[in-house]
Amino acid sequence: MPRASVQNRAGTPAADVTLRTAARELGLRPIELNLAVQTGRVHTVPGASGGPRRIPRAELERLREHPDVPESLLERARAVGAAEAAALLGISPHRFSRLARLGLFSPVTFYVNRYRSVVWLYLADELREFAVAGAEVLTGRLPHGMREELAAGADHRARCWRQRRVRELVGQAAGPWERAAAHAAVLPDAVLAEAVPDASERERLLAHRPRLAGAGGISDAVCEALNRLAPARAEEEIQAHRALLGAELHTARTGERPKPRRHTTTGPERGRRHRAGPVRPHAPGRADATPSRAAPAAEAGASRRRWSLRRRRRGSEAPPTA
Incomplete structure (x- = not known):
């Protein structure tokens, strides 16, 4: 029978719970619920800071709406x-x-x-x-x-299992790095090193490496079996996963690459340039508004010419002599 829901310290139901907690509330064994999650019968969300996936409270309520839970869920994921x-x-x-x-x-x-x-x-x-x-x-x-x-x-049983498991993990992935890690998980080490020569990128893929099998702890026997079953064997299978890995890595790198910014002048230099304005050529015959050293001499010459003209005019107006 389903059990009461887990509450947080404030007394309200948590927004999401672990798979083990959800299994207890639904009356299932963890391995049974894990299979329902793996096959898409139960919706999950990524855990915080890359932790295990969790089940939203709303998903638990949706499952509880069916009167024959957990029997119906067990049958669909049997x-x-x-x-x-x-x-x-x-x-x-x-x-x-x-x-x-x-x-x-x-x-x-x-x-x-x-x-x-x-x-x-x-x-x-x-x-x-x-x-x-x-x-x-x-x-x-x-x-x-x-x-x-x-x-x-x-x-082909192992190959069919690998293809199915990678497809499930890609469907649950939160982004391109997680999707790339799903394909990398079934590539032999030598092939992965050749496909991803950057050691830092391989470490990042390893950090996102998903679990291919098992719920909770994995026994030594299962680990040994995984070492035999997980790596792809046939050349066409290897090349297919390698190509998909490369495509996801390209998407991941492109998304993280900083976009080029246009150069803009800021600060005092931009202010001075704005105040100075553009330099315009002078029209022929137009006086320069900027004072120069020749200006005082030109003014003195004009003053002498005006004095000489006035002097000649006075001479012409004088009365004739006898």
């Missing part, structure tokens, strides 16, 4: 092993294993049993859909190409 998957499809476990190796089913997660063998799990909902859409391969002899691929040792 993962089954090969034996139960074969029963859902109405085929033998051997035939299911052959179809799974061909990549017709995408594992949603895995666990490591006591014999340290990887046990793949599949969503029951997706298997029921395949029973309708892919009925032609559930009975009769497999096509020749499929039989040849199986004879050559094909096993």
Whole structure:
């Protein structure tokens, strides 16, 4: 049964809660809720300062509106092993294993049993859909190409799981660095070093590296399995993730690159330039408004010419002599 909601110190419900707290309130085990989150059945938000993702209080209230929670949520996010998957499809476990190796089913997660063998799990909902859409391969002899691929040792289960997990992580990512880290998480170390030669950028990708499997603590057996299953193997798969990594890194770098600013003059120099105004050429014959050293001499010459003119005029007006 769902439990009471967690409240903060002020006595009001917290805006969001951890997955463990949400699982307790919904009456689920953490691994069950983690699978519902992973498959998009439950909405989450990034944790503070890059911490684990959290579930908003509004999302919990939305889930509680369904009268058959947690049973309905469990059924929509139920993962089954090969034996139960074969029963859902109405085929033998051997035939299911052959179809799974061909990549017709995408594992949603895995666990490591006591014999340290990887046990793949599949969503029951997706298997029921395949029973309708892919009925032609559930009975009769497999096509020749499929039989040849199986004879050559094909096993695409790990690759299908990687593709699915990266797609889920990219969908949850908060930005280009997180999306780039999701693709980097499945690249071999040597390929990553070649694709991202800048050590500081590789460290940043490592800081955003998502968890590919497990809820809570991860056992040593799961860590060993992840070391084998996480890196991409086929060349075309490696190149695909490398190209997507490069595209996300380009987006991240472009978004952080400072935009060039136009140079503007400020301060006293700008004020003086504004007050001085533009320099205009003088029109021919126009007097210069700026005083010069020749001005006093020109004024003195004009004064002498006026005195000489007045003197001549007086002489012409004098009475004639006898």
